[in-house]
Amino acid sequence: MQVPFVDLKIQYHSIKTEIDSAIQSVIKETAFIGGKHVKQFEMDFSRFIGIKHCVSCGNGTDALQITLKALNIGHGDEVILPANSFIATSEAVTAAGAKVVFCDADEQTNNINIKLLEPLITSKTKAIIAVHLYGNPADMDGVLEIAKRHQLKVIEDAAQAHGATYKNKMIGTFGDVACFSFYPGKNLGAYGDGGAMVTNDDELAIKMRMWANHGRIEKYNHEFEGYNSRLDGLQAAILSAKLPFLNQWIENRRTAAKQFTQQLKGLPELIIPKESEECYSVYHLYVIKTKERDKLQVFLKEKGIATGVHYPIGLPFLKAYSYLNHSLKDFPITAKNQKLLLSLPIYPEINKEQITYVTEMIKQFFNEKL
Secondary structure, eight states, rough: EEEEEOOOHHHHHHHHHHHHHHHHHHHHTTTOOOHHHHHHHHHHHHHHHTOOEEEEEEOOHHHHHHHHTTTOOTTTTTEEESSSSSSHHHHHHHHHTTTEEHHHHOOSSSBBBHHHHGGOTTTEEEEEEEEEEGGOOHHHHHHHHHHHHHOOOOEEOOTTTTTTEEEEETTTTSSSSSEEOOTSSSSSOSOOOOOOESOHHHHHHHHHHHHHBBBBTTTTOOOSSOOOOOHHHHHHHHHHHGGGHHHHHHHHHHHHHHHHHHHHTOOTTOOOOOOOTTTEEOOOOOEEOOOOHHHHHHHHTTTTBBOOSSOEEEEEEGGGGGGGGGOOGGGGHHHTTTTTTTEEEETTTOOHHHHHHHHHHHHHHHHHHH
């Protein structure tokens, strides 16, 4: 049996009529840049999140960088973010001119460790980026409490968390701004790049829109030099066509995750994801931990099962940040995790037979090890 890590073709065929109609509408109207489809998606997504403003842009990385610029964060400032994330989170900080300050991961959730956060704050700290890693919400009560005490901005990196909730409140509504990616493999993915920022702050929404559009509101009235970062009409129309299905896709992911958990629990060689009562994870990824990660990954590949590692190198240990002179002992949990993490296949259309096959092959691997 072949089990892909993600299957975008099967999703397309399940909603082919809606997608094809959306694409044809954009082509027929030649509404390729800006226009009604972009405006419609921004309204649809802000309504879905339950927030006043959605400002679309070219991709999730741009969303983070534009947010930082709109918050006037730049040279001489510091931004705290998790040591375990994709580089987009940190490179946006550097691109904005600020300095990245890494915080080690929580061993249970893999998200930012609240207990280690406050000692990292200095007089230069201006913001905390809370990443909802793998679709599992970060401890927003802890983040917000610390941020309020030190008068810091809070940015939610929700690139993997469309539709997740924390204490029954939608992710994206906690911070000053939340940033989303619509990369094709995301839970809500376009057929190309795309991103968005959401906020309840009227003035900030205007600033972010200007930063994304050459520093202007009117066509040639440029108040400052901004960026050219736009969600195109085709992607916007596709996202609007997909959005009504997102809640069901999330439920499908959660059902798949529950099946994985039920079938893998009790294996002493594995640590499986745990979801706290206050969190409603959308399982963008289902990540297990095992000391046999590399061998298991090779074994599963031989059995036709695709897996991933998110992420094989913690951010502080990348060559890109060698100038910070961090060592493995500075971030012990992240250092340990990068050797253990393995992402199993999960997507809305994965079926019970595929999940059972994956779990049986994992059990077979460990049985053969004994």
